[in-house]
Amino acid sequence: MSEQTIPIDGVEVPRMLYGTAWKEEKTERLVGLALQQGFRGIDTANQRRHYHEAAVGKAIAASIADGFSDRQQLFLQTKFTFRPGQDHRLPYDPDAPVPTQVSQSCASSLDHLGVSWIDSYVLHGPATSSGWTSSDQDAWRAMETIHDTGQARLLGVSNVNLEQLQTLCSEARVRPRFVQNRCFAAQGWDRRIREFCRANEIVYQGFSLLTANRQALAAPTLTQIAERHGRTIPQVVFRFALAAGMMPLTGTTSAEHMQQDLDIFEFDLDPEEIDQVERVASG
Numbered sequence: 001m002s003e004q005t006i007p008i009d010g011v012e013v014p015r016m017l018y019g020t021a022w023k024e025e026k027t028e029r030l031v032g033l034a035l036q037q038g039f040r041g042i043d044t045a046n047q048r049r050h051y052h053e054a055a056v057g058k059a060i061a062a063s064i065a066d067g068f069s070d071r072q073q074l075f076l077q078t079k080f081t082f083r084p085g086q087d088h089r090l091p092y093d094p095d096a097p098v099p100t101q102v103s104q105s106c107a108s109s110l111d112h113l114g115v116s117w118i119d120s121y122v123l124h125g126p127a128t129s130s131g132w133t134s135s136d137q138d139a140w141r142a143m144e145t146i147h148d149t150g151q152a153r154l155l156g157v158s159n160v161n162l163e164q165l166q167t168l169c170s171e172a173r174v175r176p177r178f179v180q181n182r183c184f185a186a187q188g189w190d191r192r193i194r195e196f197c198r199a200n201e202i203v204y205q206g207f208s209l210l211t212a213n214r215q216a217l218a219a220p221t222l223t224q225i226a227e228r229h230g231r232t233i234p235q236v237v238f239r240f241a242l243a244a245g246m247m248p249l250t251g252t253t254s255a256e257h258m259q260q261d262l263d264i265f266e267f268d269l270d271p272e273e274i275d276q277v278e279r280v281a282s283g
């Protein structure tokens with residue numbers, strides 16, 4: 001069966017992550033539940049508008065204290081978010097230069113999570129929807145400095161288009177190891193970005209694989225594949241994601257579904273089935 005982790009620059013990275021967005025007061029309980037179920041990769045952000053990073057830290061501390069996990073086994077990913085993506089609960093001085101904001105946000109994340117290093121530090125989207133601006137350059141250079149100190153072992157970028165990613169890779173001293181994008185079946189599961197990632201040794205992290213694709217998931221083809229394997233449609237989608245070279249994120253709030261998500265390593269899709277899922281929304 002497939003290995004559940006992959007090595008990247010000396011870091012053992014789980015092939016599936018538990019996402020913590022939009023969970024608010026339930027964050028601590030659900031992250032704790034995910035760790036109990038066996039998740040070892042946690043994705044969050046220092047963006048109080050959509051995440052509760054400090055609650056993630058409380059869940060991690062409790063899980064370690066209770067013996068469900070230890071820091072060396074965990075893969076923790078968080079993000080720096082520019083001002084337009086934040087609400088009033090900022091983790092940095094909005095009047096400070098961008099490099100200072102990145103430094104302050106990272107220090108705040110380390111404090112929230114109760115750790116001395118972050119496994120993956122991600123730029124939570126460029127400053128604008130198109131182009132790669134001087135603010136993006138400044139943020140990435142500040143992230144590279146944090147990487148140099150060992151406080152961030154790997155770097156990544158989220159919510160990025162192909163042009164922005166190409167520019168980043170051409171300019172970066174420390175190249176991104178991850179791209180995290182919302183993944184739409186109707187857009188070929190972000191095929192062009194995935195192809196670029198594959199060619200440049202970048203791991204593609206797909207989020208909203210289920211919630212962004214409800215119509216595609218209702219296709220009879222997926223039902224037939226699921227029935228053939230005795231699995232659920234979400235399991236088929238996540239198994240496809242692995243086969244396509246993605247690292248899927250799940251944000252389920254159900255212990256049963258958490259276990260089902262982790263069970264995707266217990267079966268395989270054949271090449272024809274992978275192609276069918278790839279093309280499920282092509283018509």
